[in-house]
Amino acid sequence: MFIPEKLQDEMSEWRRDIHAHPELGFQEKRTSELVAARLESFGVEVHRGIGKTGVVGVLKSGTSGRSVGLRADMDALPIQEANTFGHRSRHDGVMHACGHDGHTAMLLGAAQHLARTRHFDGTVHLIFQPAEEGIGGAKAMVDDGLFRRFPCESLFGMHNRPGMALGRFAVRSGPMMAGGAFFDIAITGKGVHGARPEAGIDPVLVASHITTALQSIVSRNARPADTVVVSVTQIHAGDAYNVIPETAVLSGTVRCFSKESMKLVEDRMRLIAEGVAAGFGATASLDFRALFPPLVNHADETDFIADCAAEVVGPENVNRNGPLTMASEDFSIMLNNVPGAYIQIGNGDQPGGCEVHNPGYDFNDGALPYGASLFARLVERRLARMTAD
Ligand SMILES: [Zn+2]
Ligand SMILES: [Zn+2]
Numbered sequence: 407m408f409i410p411e412k413l414q415d416e417m418s419e420w421r422r423d424i425h426a427h428p429e430l431g432f433q434e435k436r437t438s439e440l441v442a443a444r445l446e447s448f449g450v451e452v453h454r455g456i457g458k459t460g461v462v463g464v465l466k467s468g469t470s471g472r473s474v475g476l477r478a479d480m481d482a483l484p485i486q487e488a489n490t491f492g493h494r495s496r497h498d499g500v501m502h503a504c505g506h507d508g509h510t511a512m513l514l515g516a517a518q519h520l521a522r523t524r525h526f527d528g529t530v531h532l533i534f535q536p537a538e539e540g541i542g543g544a545k546a547m548v549d550d551g552l553f554r555r556f557p558c559e560s561l562f563g564m565h566n567r568p569g570m571a572l573g574r575f576a577v578r579s580g581p582m583m584a585g586g587a588f589f590d591i592a593i594t595g596k597g598v599h600g601a602r603p604e605a606g607i608d609p610v611l612v613a614s615h616i617t618t619a620l621q622s623i624v625s626r627n628a629r630p631a632d633t634v635v636v637s638v639t640q641i642h643a644g645d646a647y648n649v650i651p652e653t654a655v656l657s658g659t660v661r662c663f664s665k666e667s668m669k670l671v672e673d674r675m676r677l678i679a680e681g682v683a684a685g686f687g688a689t690a691s692l693d694f695r696a697l698f699p700p701l702v703n704h705a706d707e708t709d710f711i712a713d714c715a716a717e718v719v720g721p722e723n724v725n726r727n728g729p730l731t732m733a734s735e736d737f738s739i740m741l742n743n744v745p746g747a748y749i750q751i752g753n754g755d756q757p758g759g760c761e762v763h764n765p766g767y768d769f770n771d772g773a774l775p776y777g778a779s780l781f782a783r784l785v786e787r788r789l790a791r792m793t794a795d
Pocket of ligand 2: 504505506538565
């Protein structure tokens, strides 16, 4: 471990304080103020309001012009917490069910350690991002000039993984987490009495055929070696037993690992929706919204973060061929701007351990020293190594 024991207790305190006061995306006022105040108390230069409620800390040491970025997310989820422990959420209907309280505390811990020891030569940008949970915090920071104002030669982030043992890390080079899109297909037929189908155009039947036909995208259009999910998750139509409605709406989500796959799904979805609808004399229009690009780790930075993790926990505890996951993560937007890598950190594999986004979830304080050590080690090695080049 690269951080002192005393810091572990402090990180747990910060983590529990943040857990007890969760805030939704772009509403992280208390959280970002807590982060900013802590950073200032460590002697870190603080910039507030980057991407609305985002905070960036700038920590310099030595004379090198080189730089590295570390990122944590700060937002909570609209979930009613089921836990009863002392640090449970004080805010009704909001909880830290994804462990962003832990991510924030780990990065604060690394900041404090680096500010004290300054065993590096260059600039660290400590990026505390708002609104990771599907509402565009990474994009807001990038659009706000994050990497123009705080240039980073490389960038690193991490997420806890329930079910993986404490003191273990997993990473993989290339695509690691899926890109995600939401879609709506609006179908217009011709409303008519339920007993006189010959006089109308039934959008419910059209929606059913489109739903079935969409499943051919994965089985017949995507390359079998590529991983793609197309899920229709909502069908809305009609209000009465004896009325064939005028319109129907299909909605759902798409997950895949490349821009090409996402484009293929969008194109095929449009063709199928419009073509099937036309065959029935109806019309369909697709609204396809790609929300997150796939998260793609850069090869050199992946090797580097895995090497640093091996220094913290031993090579036997670092899985360099970690699993692909169909979940999405908007750190992918930052990685499209700056080379870097995202790693998973074990949240514990105890029986009854809880998945993220569940009302019984809690970040494991035991993971804090591993994460903070890795963040600190990344800086010390990256900026030391760069200077020696
Ligand atoms: Zn989440
Ligand atoms: Zn998360």
